[in-house]
Amino acid sequence: MGLSESYPAYGGRGPDDLRLGLGLGTLATILMILRVYVRLRVNQFGTTALIWSLVAWFLTVITQCFGVISVLHGLGNKIAVVEATNQLGNYLLFTWITVFFFNMAIPIGKVAVAAFLIEINAGGNPKIRKSLIAVAALNIILNIPQVLLAWFQCSPPSALWDPSRQNLCNHSTSVHYTYFVGAVAAVSDFYLAIIPVTMLAPLRIDRKLKWGLSFLMGLGVFAGGAAIVRTWAAKFIMSDDPSWGVGILFHWGEVEEWVVLISMSIPPVWPLFRPFTHRFIKSSASRSNPLYNQYSQYGSKTGNHTSTGAPPVVTTTISISSTKGVSAAAMPVGASSSAESMTRYSEEPETPHTVWSSNGDPEGWVEMSHYKQNHCQ
Structure with missing residues (x-):
């Protein structure tokens, strides 16, 4: 009927x-x-x-x-x-x-x-x-x-x-x-x-x-x-x-x-879908960006990464930040897989490095949550 x-x-x-x-x-x-x-x-x-x-x-x-x-x-x-x-x-x-x-x-x-x-x-x-x-x-x-x-x-x-x-x-x-x-x-x-x-x-x-x-x-x-x-x-x-x-x-x-x-x-x-978009999205941040200078301290402050003086390779992903207004220097993140980095780093919730302000400083919603760095002997 x-x-x-x-x-x-x-x-x-x-x-x-x-x-x-x-x-x-x-x-x-x-x-x-x-x-x-x-x-x-x-x-x-x-x-x-x-x-x-x-x-x-x-x-x-x-x-x-x-x-x-x-x-x-x-x-x-x-x-x-x-x-x-x-x-x-x-x-x-x-x-x-x-x-x-x-x-x-x-x-x-x-x-x-x-x-x-x-x-x-x-x-x-x-x-x-x-x-x-x-x-x-x-x-x-x-x-x-x-x-x-x-x-x-x-x-x-x-x-x-x-x-x-x-x-x-x-x-x-x-x-x-x-x-x-x-x-x-x-x-x-x-x-x-x-x-x-x-x-x-x-x-x-x-x-x-x-x-x-x-x-x-x-x-x-x-x-x-x-x-x-x-x-x-x-x-x-x-x-x-x-x-x-x-x-x-x-x-x-x-x-x-x-x-x-x-x-x-x-x-x-977006955090639920970002692992499937990495091959379409790459970082276009300038290598001369002053933000990279802040990453160099990870070599001395984290056990897993050692600075060689070369800028890190950054993979840009998208998510909602869990912390607002925190500087990049205060946010250690691990170079883990896309899926793992969505939720944890060394069994701790990820606090992503975020970028949203007009001058490129950390603020807001677009995150650059992964970096890779060569290890020095």
Whole structure:
């Protein structure tokens, strides 16, 4: 028995919206599980961003669940079909519940991205830190009226999901405010996607690595594009066929929600995949880099490595640092295999040498965790 037989109002854009949301949601959920695993088993970095991400994921899952119920009761289908199947009341109720949780999930997702970027910026550029805090705060503050307006478009509020009292509702204020908040959300997505590229640009790391990270951390531009379309689609709430038009809004709202979670979850889970990328990534750090001078002390301070005066051969890998703002000289690491170095050195958790600041000093998220040095007799 198909869904259309159990739910006669199901159809139109609804099935595509349902498949898209469940597909993106599954990918985002897998990445969130891996992200929690990395935090618990691999390193201690990114707790605040992870908590915000889990809250955003939870709200997005609730939004998706009610969105599925709304689709089954006519969201995305022609309003004439919804009315003919006596599902208009259910469509209105579950659609507005979906909108309510959507309006909470969207700003929390942006706060989670900002928190992640603040943590990888560590003690770096204070202007970037302040701008990220401003973006997070602005999205929270501006979305509070958006959340409340959804329930005060009708007098009394219960008329919102009562088909016989829709004449008591005025959606114009809410829709016009949605245009404003949606524009802010789109600009925020673009900013949160571009700012990591400006952090990466000055780093002396392999070009493939730099472009790859820039692409992964810049996926938020797709969320920004989705925010523009779903903001434009808000006008269909006041159209003659709202259930059909709101299907467009729901479609792009799903993309915006899940892409934000996906784009911010790929970088933190990189430690699980880096052993498979060594042959594609090589160090492009300059041999004259003053950082190499700091490595020479390993010859006298570690028993396994003896300095010969030649600079070490550095293999660049990616992970979340477990210690922020610590100098390279204070971080002994072993020349072990990729898999072993992810978690231990001489039975101790690895504290990677990290590089993220504009002058190449240790700070943040990209690590150079292995080095090899010739032994002298």
